[in-house]
Amino acid sequence: MSAALLWTLAVALIVLGLIGVVIPGLPGTVFVFAGMWLAAAADGFTRVSVATVVVLGLLAAASYAVEFAAAGFGVKRVGASRRAILGAALGSMIGLFFGLPGMIVGPFAGAVIGELSVRSGVGQAARVGVAAWIGILLGAVVKVGVAFIMLGIFVFALLVR
Numbered sequence: 001m002s003a004a005l006l007w008t009l010a011v012a013l014i015v016l017g018l019i020g021v022v023i024p025g026l027p028g029t030v031f032v033f034a035g036m037w038l039a040a041a042a043d044g045f046t047r048v049s050v051a052t053v054v055v056l057g058l059l060a061a062a063s064y065a066v067e068f069a070a071a072g073f074g075v076k077r078v079g080a081s082r083r084a085i086l087g088a089a090l091g092s093m094i095g096l097f098f099g100l101p102g103m104i105v106g107p108f109a110g111a112v113i114g115e116l117s118v119r120s121g122v123g124q125a126a127r128v129g130v131a132a133w134i135g136i137l138l139g140a141v142v143k144v145g146v147a148f149i150m151l152g153i154f155v156f157a158l159l160v161r
Contacts, residue, residue, distance in 0.1 A: 006042035010035040014151070021063075021140075021147040023100070032147050033060040036154045047161040048154060056150050063146040067139040068092055074135020075111050080128040087114025088132035107132040 013035030020028030036056050040048035068089055075088045087110035095106020111132035115125040 003042050006038055010039035010042060013038065018147060018151075021144045029060040029063045029143060029147050029150065032150055033057055036150065039154075039158075048157045049161075052153065052157045056153060059146055059150050059153075063143045066142050066146070067136070070135040070139025070142070074131040074133070074138070075115075075128045077135075078127050078131040079124075080111065080131070081115055081118040083114035083118050084111045084125075084128045084132075085114070087111050087117075088128075088135070091132070092136060103136065104133065107136045 013031050015035075016026070017028045017031030017033070017035060020026030020031055022028070033056055036048070037053055040050075040053050045053070075084050080088075088107045089110070091106035091108070091110020091113075092103075093106075094110070095102030095104075098106070108129040112125045112129040115128045116122070119125070
């Protein structure tokens with residue numbers, strides 16, 4: 001396969017990935033990483049080294065860990081039960097399969113159901129659900145930041161060598 005075709009595919013993956021970090025349901029940082037890996041491979045890893053690609057991969061993986069942990073952290077801040085924390089995390093994962101509505105409703109519903117299974121107060125369960133949603137929103141903001149950090153590292157490595 002020609003280098004020009006590989007670079008075209010790499011740029012397309014990076015652009016799709018940058019869109020995906022904003023639109024729930026698309027594995028944004030995975031696409032960003034795949035595009036950067038492909039671009040580095042197309043160049044024989046001469047300008048963007050294997051070590052840089054490994055760092056980019058670790059950042060992509062970390063972005064998902066942050067996203068899933070964010071809902072749990074959000075509910076923990078409002079004194080949620082362990083079941084609510086688990087519910088928010090499970091709701092986040094299940095919500096991924098339902099696109100934007102699932103990403104909004106999933107963590108909220110999971111946290112509320114988890115909290116209601118331990119306590120009977122609807123008010124506290126609702127606060128826990130809102131906190132889960134805010135945690136997910138903050139996690140998404142971090143994920144966007146990580147994607148742009150990845151892009152900065154890649155461009156720096158590409159231009160410096």
